[in-house]
Amino acid sequence: MPLTPTDEIVRRARAAGTGVGAFNVLQLEHAQAIVAGAEAADRPVVLQISENTVRYHGALEPVALASLAVARAAKSPVAVHLDHAENPDLVREAVGLGLGSVMFDASKLPYAENVAATRDVVEYCHEHGVWVEAELGEVGGKGGAHTPGVRTDPAEARAFVEATGVDALAVAVGSSHQMLTRDAVLDFDLIARLRAAVDTPLVLHGSSGVSDDDLTTAVTAGMTKVNVSTHLNKAFTRAVRTHLAEHPEAVDPRHYLTPARTAVAREVAHLLTVLSPA
Numbered sequence: 001m002p003l004t005p006t007d008e009i010v011r012r013a014r015a016a017g018t019g020v021g022a023f024n025v026l027q028l029e030h031a032q033a034i035v036a037g038a039e040a041a042d043r044p045v046v047l048q049i050s051e052n053t054v055r056y057h058g059a060l061e062p063v064a065l066a067s068l069a070v071a072r073a074a075k076s077p078v079a080v081h082l083d084h085a086e087n088p089d090l091v092r093e094a095v096g097l098g099l100g101s102v103m104f105d106a107s108k109l110p111y112a113e114n115v116a117a118t119r120d121v122v123e124y125c126h127e128h129g130v131w132v133e134a135e136l137g138e139v140g141g142k143g144g145a146h147t148p149g150v151r152t153d154p155a156e157a158r159a160f161v162e163a164t165g166v167d168a169l170a171v172a173v174g175s176s177h178q179m180l181t182r183d184a185v186l187d188f189d190l191i192a193r194l195r196a197a198v199d200t201p202l203v204l205h206g207s208s209g210v211s212d213d214d215l216t217t218a219v220t221a222g223m224t225k226v227n228v229s230t231h232l233n234k235a236f237t238r239a240v241r242t243h244l245a246e247h248p249e250a251v252d253p254r255h256y257l258t259p260a261r262t263a264v265a266r267e268v269a270h271l272l273t274v275l276s277p278a
Helices: 006-016 028-041 051-057 061-072 088-097 111-127 154-164 188-197 212-221 230-246 253-275
Strands: 020-024 045-050 078-085 101-104 131-136 168-171 202-204 223-228
Touching: 006 020, 006 045, 006 078, 006 131, 006 223, 020 028, 020 078, 020 253, 028 045, 028 061, 028 230, 028 253, 045 051, 045 061, 051 061, 051 078, 061 078, 061 088, 078 088, 088 101, 088 111, 101 111, 111 131, 111 154, 131 154, 154 168, 154 188, 168 188, 168 223, 188 202, 188 212, 212 223, 212 253, 223 230, 223 253, 230 253
Parallel strands: 020 045, 020 223, 045 078, 078 101, 101 131, 131 168, 168 202, 202 223
Antiparallel strands: none
């Protein structure tokens, strides 16, 4: 199936009142597992490559081209997205490599500087037909827009979208990055007010810490794109540990990465059906 634009996947989900799963790729096995899960669930999916992952690999191009190849070979609609990029040069590189969307994160800057930097990125990306997500508020775990206790103001969100022209907005509503437990407390009333305030899709970061029931409620309240990373990493690592405990003589990484890939695919398929029930 040809590579699918993120805009198309998110726009269709928003119109249908369902959610889209966006899952972070750390290496090739993650990309393969995420697509396998999407095919098993018969749902579209977004592969995300974060700036942290780019630093891990030392460059964007290898992991981006691998993800694009996996996406193009998929039987389900798959988009490839740059996640949490703070460097505009990385955004431009992603555009040049063929990624269909980027998330530019200037949320650590003062509001006026965030607006100016985001607007510049949006103008560049729109000139090249690339969809842009940005962030406003504080979403914890990494500083910036996801710091515990901080929330996105609906009026400020409306002004930010109008001033920058972004295509989607990541908002702070109670989730936090890198949570190992699924007990985050979301503000569903705030999600509904944000949905009413802005005419762009809302994005929930830090969704690994949110229970299945609350993910469903968040989508019903107005969230569309739902980002998950740590939850999949837990499944991946648990499967590796189990295999190595049962096979202490194992030395071939393929023997323990295969069950890890299967575990991630299973979690992706489950979460996609939670976000978009049949």
